Amino acid sequence: MSDEIEYTGICKTCSHAPTCAYRKRSDKPIWYCEEFDNYIPAPKKSTSSGLISILEDIQARYGYLPEGSLRVVAEKTNRSLVDIYGVATFYRAFSLKPRGKHLISVCLGTACHVRGAPAIAEEFQQQLGIRAGETTSDKEFTLETVNCLGACALGPIVVADGHYFSSVKASMVNSIIEKTLAGLDKVEIKTDQRVFPVEVSCSRCNHSLMDTRHLIDGYPSIRVTVSFNHKHGWLALSSLYGSDNVDSEYPIPLDTIVNFFCPHCHTELIGSSDCAECGAPMIPMIVRGGGVVQICSRRGCKGHMLDLSGTIID
Amino acid sequence: MKKLSSISELTDFRHRILSEKKFEHEKLTLVVSAGTCGQASGANDIIRVIKRCILERSLQENIEIRVTGCHGFCDTEPSILVEPGLHLYPKLSIEDVPRVIEAALTGDIDEELIYREPQGQKRYYCQSDIPFFRKQTRTIIASNQKLDPIRIHNYIEQGGYAALEKVLLKSDPEWIIREVQESGLRGRGGAGFPTGKKWELARASNNGKGQKYIVCNCDEGDPGAYMDRSLLEGNPHSIIEGMMIAGIAIGATKAFIYVRGEYPLAIKHTIIALRQATDLGLLGENILNTGIDFDIEIVRGAGAFVCGEETALIKSIEGYMGEPRQRPPYPVEKGIRGCPTCINNVETLANIPVIISGGAKEYAKVGIPGNTGTKIFSLVGKIRNTGLVEVPLGIKISEVVYDIGGGPLGKAKIKAVQTGGPSGGCIPASMFDLPISYDSLAEAGSIMGSGGMIVMDDNTCMVDVAKYFMNFLKGESCGKCFTCRKGTQRMYEILDDITKGKARLEDLDLLEELALVVKDTTMCGLGQTASNPVLSTLRYFRHEFKRHIVDKRCDAFVCKELVGAPCQSACPLGTEAWRYVAHIARGEYKEAYRVIREPNPFPSICARVCDHPCESKCRAGTTGGEPVAIRSLKRFITDRFDPSTYTPKRTEWSDGEPPSVAIIGSGPAGLTAAHHLSLKGCKVTVFEAEAETGGMLTCAIPSYRLPRDIIRNEIDSLLDENITVKCNTALGKDITIKGLFKDNYKAVLLAMGAHKSRPLKLENEDVEGVYPSIEFLKAFNLRGELHAKGKVGVIGGGNSAIDAARVAIRQRDVESVTILYRRTRDEMPAFVEEIEAADQEDINIQTLVTPVKIIAENGHISAIECIKNELGDVDSSGRRRPVPIEGTEHTIQLDTLIVAIGEDSSTDCIDPVSESEIEITKWGTVQADSKTFLTNLPGVFAAGDLVTGPNTVVEAIAAGKKAAVMIERFLKNEELVRPAEPCIPKVYIEPVAVDDEMQKAGRARTPQAPAEWRKRSFAEIEVSLSVDEATREAMRCLRCDLEFTKKPEVEEKKTLPIGEKMA
Helix, strand or coil: CCCCCCCCCCCCCCCCHHHCCCCCCCCCCCCCCCCCCCCCCCCCCCCHHHHHHHHHHHHHHHCCCCHHHHHHHHHHHCCCHHHHHHHHHHCCCCCCCCCCCEEEEEECCHHHHHCCHHHHHHHHHHHHCCCCCCECCCCCEEEEEECCCCCHHHCCCEEECCEEECCCCHHHHHHHHHHHHHCCCCCCCCCCCCCEECCEECCCCCCECEEEEEEECCEEEEEEEEEECCEEEEEEECCEECCCCEEECCCCCCCCECEEECCCCCCECCCCCECCCCCCEEEEEEECCCCEEEEECECCCCCEEEECCCCCCC | CCCCCCHHHHHHHHHHHHHHHHCCCCCEEEEEECCHHHHHCCHHHHHHHHHHHHHHCCCCCCEEEEEECCCCCHHHCCCEEEECCCEEECCCCHHHHHHHHHHHHHCCCCCCCCCECCCCCCECCCHHHCHHHHCCCCCCHHHHHHCCCCCHHHHHHCCCCHHHHHHHHHCCHHHHHHHHHHHCCECCCCCCCEHHHHHHHHHHCCCCCCCCEEEEEECCCCCCCCHHHHHHHHCHHHHHHHHHHHHHHHCCCEEEEEEECCCHHHHHHHHHHHHHHHHCCCCECCHHHCCCCEEEEEEEECCCHHHHCHHHHHHHHHCCCCCCCCCCCCCCCCCHHHCCEEEEEHHHHHHHHHHHHHCHHHHHCCEECCEECEEEEEEEECECCCEEEEEECCCEHHHHHHHHCCCECCCCCEEEEEECHHHCEEEEHHHCCCECCHHHHHHCCCCCCCCEEEEEECCCCHHHHHHHHHHHHHHHCCCCCHHHHHHHHHHHHHHHHHHCCCCCCHHHHHHHHHHHHHHHHCCCHHHHHCCHHHHHHHHHHHHHHHHHHHHCCCCCCCCHHHHCCHHHHHCCCCCCHHHHHHHHHCCCHHHHHHHHHCCCCCHHHHHHHCCCHHHHHCHHHHCCCCCCCHHHHHHHHHCCCCHHHCCCCCCCCCCCCCCEEEEECCCHHHHHHHHHHHHCCCEEEEECCCCCCCCHHHHCCCCCCCCHHHHHHHHHHHCCCCEEEECCCCECCCECHHHHHHCCCCEEEECCCCCEECCCCCCCCCCECEEEHHHHHHHHHHHCCCCCCEEEEEECCCHHHHHHHHHHHCCCCEEEEEEEECCCHHHCCCCHHHHHHHHHCCCEEEECEEEEEEEEECCEEEEEEEEEEEEEEECCCCCEEEEECCCCCEEEECCEEEECCCEECCCCCCHHHHHHCCCECCCCCECCCCCCCECCCCCEEECCHHHHCCCCHHHHHHHHHHHHHHHHHHHCCCCCCCCCCCCCCCCCCCCECCCHHHHHCCCCCCCECCHHHHCCCCCCCECCCCHHHHHHHHHCCCCHHHHCCCCCCCCCCCCECCCCCCC
16 A cells, blocks of 8 residues: 655654654664654663674665764663764664655666676766765765675666666666656556456455446445544445555544445454564455455555465465 | 375375376476576466466367476576476566467477577587586486476476385384485585585484484575575475485484575475475374374574584574584584584485485496585576576586586676685696596685585686675674684775775785685684685685785776776776867867877777777676777777877986887887977877888778778877887898897887788698788888779688778778678677678678688689688687588689688798807797886887787787886886886866766767768768767766865865857
C-alpha cells in the first residue's frame, strides 16, 4: 500500500507519537527529530554495538547525519561526541553533509575499472557539474563513487536511487540522469507491459473483493474495510499489479499499520508472514485462478508478493 | 508457521514437504535468476511478465515460477531456465517471455532464443551441456537455482537442515571438529587457515568469560569478488545452518552475520531467513528441545575495506572505528567483548553442511592434497563468459579463463588475471598453466583472497591497475600504522607520476624499496599485502612501466596524460586527426589538408587503404557509440587538393657537402625516407627491383581500392631534384651493400618489404594453376596478366587473401571464387569491411577448413582435398586452435588455387650477398634496433615490412620517416636516441556549437558502388562524402584535445554557428 504524499525527511507526524514517521519498527528508538528533539526515548538496551546501525537509521531518514543527531546519540549511548564523530567519519557510508534528492553511485570496483568505469564517473561529474562526493547546488543530485557493488559480471555498474544500470557506457549517462530526475519507479500504467490487473477474493469466505462500480486506474478496485487509530471505514485499492493508487474513506497517515477486514464475512484478513521491506504484517488475498497476493499493511510501504503457485501457509 | 519442538518433528516436516512435492516432480517450472546481478539486468521485469502471462492464460496449474538467487552465469541475465529440461534462455527482453512460455508449454525449444555460444552458432539445449557449466564442479553454488531464498520450505526440501539434524542427533561436538579437520577445508576468506583447526582452538579456548561467539564474515570488500553476496543472497539458510553447526562445535550460543551495507538484497534475504528459522524453532532458546540456545544477529557494515580484517571487524561489531589490533591474542582467544570469537567466511560456512551431510572423506576427494574441495571464483573483467564459477582447487588458470570463461571478449589478447583483490597480484598469461591453490598463488606473488579473478587484456594498463589498487588502499588504510598510511600514499604518488610521464627510471627502484618496507613493517593483513599489486606488476610487467617512463607511451590507451587525443597517439605518424576533423567542422579545408599532409607524404593513399588505428581508438567508439569516420573525412579533404600544390618546408644541408644516401626499395617506407632526407638537403638514390615505383602499393593493392593515378600523383609530387630513382635495379643482382659504400654513399636504408608468399608446403604446389598470392597480384597489377580461370580457390584469411579473391572475381574467365580459412570468421585477420565487401561480391567464404592435398591432372591442378576443423584448446595467440575432425576429408574441384597464408620479408636478395653479414632473425626478418633502425652493420639501416614482417601502409610510412630522422642524425654525427615526449594535443582550435541531435547521429556511411556493377570493374569502389555529410561527421568528434589545449586568452570568445564559413 502506498500513496503519492511526498515527505522530505522532516517529521510531520509528531503530534501523534504512536505513528511517528521516524518510527519504522516499534522496537527501534527514535534518535533525533528536528522538530521535536526533546522527544527521544531511551534505548532499550544500552550497548555500543548498535552504534553503527543507529547512525545508519538516522542516515536512512535524513540522508545524512545532522550534527544535532550526533550530540543526542553521544548523550544517550554515554559515549563522547569525539568518539561518535570518529565512527561517523571512519566509515564511507556516512555523510555529515546534507545530500541531494537523488543519489547516484558509480561503482569503481576492479572489474568495473578495467571495463572503463573511470570514464563513466568522469562523464557524470561533467554532466552534473560536480565532483564525486558532492551535491548539486539545486540539491537534486549527489554523486558518489563506491568500491564495489558486487555485480561485477555486468560492469560498469551505476546505481541511481536503488536502481541498477549494468554495462553502462558514457553515452548512456545522460539518459540515466534524465530517468532519475523523472522518477525511476514511474510506470506508464496504460502502456507498460509489466502492469496487469489481478482479481482477488477473501481468503476466508472466498467472496470476490472486486468492486466494479468503483474504478481506479480504469479497472474495478479491490474493496476492503480497514481500521486504524479508532477509525473504521472502507478502502479501495487499485487492482493493477504495479499501481499504488488507493482511495479511502478517511485519510490514513503515513506509516500507520492498518487492520484489513473482508467487507463480506467481516473476518480480519491476516496471514502469518511479515513484510520483507518493513516487517509489518502482510495481508493475504486469494488470486482468481489460483495463487495468493500479499500486500504490506503499512501505509506508504510498497512491500508486496504475488505467489501464483502458493497457498496460504499456516 | 508451526514451531517445531523436537528433532523428529523436523524430520517429519521434511518428509511431509517432500511427499507433497512428489506430485509436482516433473512440473514445468520457469526459474528466474534474480540476485542483485539479475535484478540489475531486469529480472524483475521478466518475473512480472511471466506472472502476467500465467494470470491472463490461467496457467497456474501448468506452470510454476521460481525466483532464485544468482545461478552464476551473470553474463546471460536476465534469463529463464526451464525445468525439467534445463533449457536456458539468455538475455531476454520482456517481449520474449510469451515465446518462452509457449515453447515450454508445448514441450518445444525456441531455437532462436535458446543459449548459443557467442562465437559460432552452436546451440545448447541443456544448461549442463553449456561449456561454462560443464567444466565446473558446482557443489555449493548449484543450490542457488534450486530454491527461493525467502522460502525456508524450499531449503528443507533440498535437504536443508539435515546436517543440523545429524549434528543434533550425534550430540558430539568433538566429532564435528574431527569431520571438518578431516575434510581439509581451509578458510575461503583468503588466508586459507584450516577451519577445523580454528574451531578446535575456539572450543578449547576458555578465558573465564563464559560467552563465545560465531561471526560470519560477509564484509566482502575485495572489489571484483561477489561470491559471498551471491551465497548469502541466494541460499541464506545454508549459511545459517553452517553457523549453527559451528556454534555447536565450539560451544557458542550467540552469532553475528556481518554484511556489507552495499548488499541490500543479501541483507533483506538474511533478515527474512533469520525470521523464518526463528519462527520454525530452529533458532532461539532450547532449539528443538535439545537444550541448545543459538541466536544470530545481523550487523551491517558501513563501507570500510579494513573491516574484513578480523580484529577490525570485531571493533566494528562493538561499535567502534574498525581499526585492527595486534595479534596474538587471536580472536579465538579474545574477540568480541573479550570473549572467544570464531570468525568464518561465508563460503567456508556454506561448505559445512556439505561436509557434515556427505562426510569428510567424500569431501576430501575433490581437489588436491592440502587444497581440498571447490572454490568459487568471480570471473570478471575482459572475458566473454562473466560470472561465478565453482571449480575444484588445483585446476589450471587456463582452464578457468579459456574453457569456462570462453577466452577474450573481443579481438584483444588476454594479458593477465588479477586474483585476491587489493591484497593480491597480477598473474601474466604466460603462467596460466599454474594450478590454482592457496600455495601456488602465493608463490606467484598473489593470493587466493576471497576469489576475485579479474581478467585483463591488451586494453588494460598494468601501471594503471597498480595505481588503481594503491589509490584504493591509501583510502582504506585505517591510518594506525605509519608505514601503511604514508607508504601507500607515496607509492600512489610515484605510480601517478609514472602514468603522467613525469617519473624517472630510478623511481622504479624507490617504488620497489618502499613496497618491501610497507610489507615488512605493518601490523595487519591490509598493510602486509598492500604492496602485492605493485610488486607483482613490477615483477611481470616491468616493460610496461619502462614504456611509460622512457617512451612516454601507454599502449593500452588508458593513462590520459600520455594518450592525449587517442586518435593522434594511435596513428603511427602522430597525425593530429582531431585537428583536421575540427577544421572540417569549421569549414577550413585548406588548414585541414595542411594538418593531414605535414606528417604524411601519402595522404590520398592513406585516405583509401589505411587500417585507421585512429578510428579503433576513437573515444566516440570506445565509449559505446560509433567511432568518427576519420578515414572518410581524410578522403573528403584529400580529394579536394592536388598533392603537388603543397610545398613542404626545406632546409639546406648545413654541414658542407650534402651526403648521398642509398635507399633500397621504393615502397611507402623507402619513398617516405627519401622524401624526408631530400627535405633536409641530402642526395638520395632510390633503387627499385621492379619496373615501377610504389612497392606493395602498386603491385599488391588492387586498383578498385587504390586507383593507379592516385599513387602516381602522390609519388610524383614527392620526387624532386634531390631524389634519383633507379628502377629494375635489384639488390644482390645489380648492386651490393658494400658496393654502395664504395660508390660513396654515406648511409644505406634497406626497405624492400615482404614480397615472398609463404608456401603451403604440400605436394604438387608447383603444378600449373597454383599461384602464391603476391605473384598472382603482381602479375595482374604490373603486367595485366589474367591467371585466374574457372573455379578459383583462395587459401588464407588475411587482407592479401581477400585482395586476391576480389581481383580474381573480376577476371574474365572466372566462374566462382571460394576463400578457405582454417579458423572462424571472427578470427580472420583481414579488415572487416574487406570481408563484407567480398561477401557482397558473391565470394564464398568457407571457414574451419584446412587444405591437405593438392590434386593434379596432367601437370595442372584439378582439385583440392580439405579437412574440416573444430575449435580446440587455446593456443599461444590466445585463440582457439583449429583441430581437424577425422573423416571429414572432402575434395573441392578447382581450376586455380591462390595461396595467401602470409608473406615473408624479402631477405632473399640479402642472402646471396651474405658476405655483407646482415643479421637475420629467426623469423626471417632483418634484425634492426627498434629505436635507431640500425642493423648490425654501421651505416646500414632497415625499416618497414622487411623488419616487421607484413604490416600496414601507415606503419611502413612511419617507419620510413623515423628511419630517415635517424639517418640524418647519423650523418650529422649526433646522438641517435633522444628523450621521448608524450604525444598530446598542443594547438587550440575553437569548437563549433554542436546541437545534441548532431552528436547523437550515427556514423556517416561512405557511399559504395553497387556490388553487381563493381564485380566486373576495377574502378574505385568508395565514393567521397558530401560537404554536408562530412561536416556532420566532423561534428560528432568528442574533441578529446580540448582537455589539453587552452584557449589563447587574447582571442575573442565566439563559437561558430553551424554552417557558417563553409566552402
